[in-house]
Amino acid sequence: MSQIRKDLEDLTTQILVDNDLMYKAPIDVISLANLYDIKVYGIKTKNEISGAITYDKDEDYFEILVNTNNAKTRQRFTIAHELGHYFLHKEMLKDSNMHIDALYRTTTDMKNVDTKELEKEVDYFAGALLMNRELLEKLSKEYGIEELAKIFDVSTSAVIVRMKVLGLLC
Numbered sequence: 001m002s003q004i005r006k007d008l009e010d011l012t013t014q015i016l017v018d019n020d021l022m023y024k025a026p027i028d029v030i031s032l033a034n035l036y037d038i039k040v041y042g043i044k045t046k047n048e049i050s051g052a053i054t055y056d057k058d059e060d061y062f063e064i065l066v067n068t069n070n071a072k073t074r075q076r077f078t079i080a081h082e083l084g085h086y087f088l089h090k091e092m093l094k095d096s097n098m099h100i101d102a103l104y105r106t107t108t109d110m111k112n113v114d115t116k117e118l119e120k121e122v123d124y125f126a127g128a129l130l131m132n133r134e135l136l137e138k139l140s141k142e143y144g145i146e147e148l149a150k151i152f153d154v155s156t157s158a159v160i161v162r163m164k165v166l167g168l169l170c
């Protein structure tokens, strides 16, 4: 496992421990965001936007928007993804107005950064936050993918990606 991934495992585990959420599933990502004074708003839009995170310079707070037209599991992953931006790129976001995540596309005015790499890291963060490594390793000995998806309230494809990355699935 690369150093970046190790760091992301450590960071997400620390966030869960700090908030007494270790070994819990599913993780309530909205309540978790609220604990960091981040409000989460649903937006109903037919376009391809999955979510966004914005920083209000005047009031000094972050807000997450999520497209409620998407499946519930997708919305949870999006919120976890936006939380990833908060924990990993807080200072960068403070200099930009809004970070928008859409299908195949990310819009942001973060300059001189490889956004593709950032998005990959943030997706890794989201998977690790929703499916803590230790808990997933333990539960995957007892349950199949469909059941794990229900336990963690994520899509089956999210379970598969996470299990592959942890070497729990070939």
Ligand SMILES: [Zn+2]
Pocket: 081, 085, 099, 100, 101, 106, 119, 122
């Ligand atoms: Zn993003």
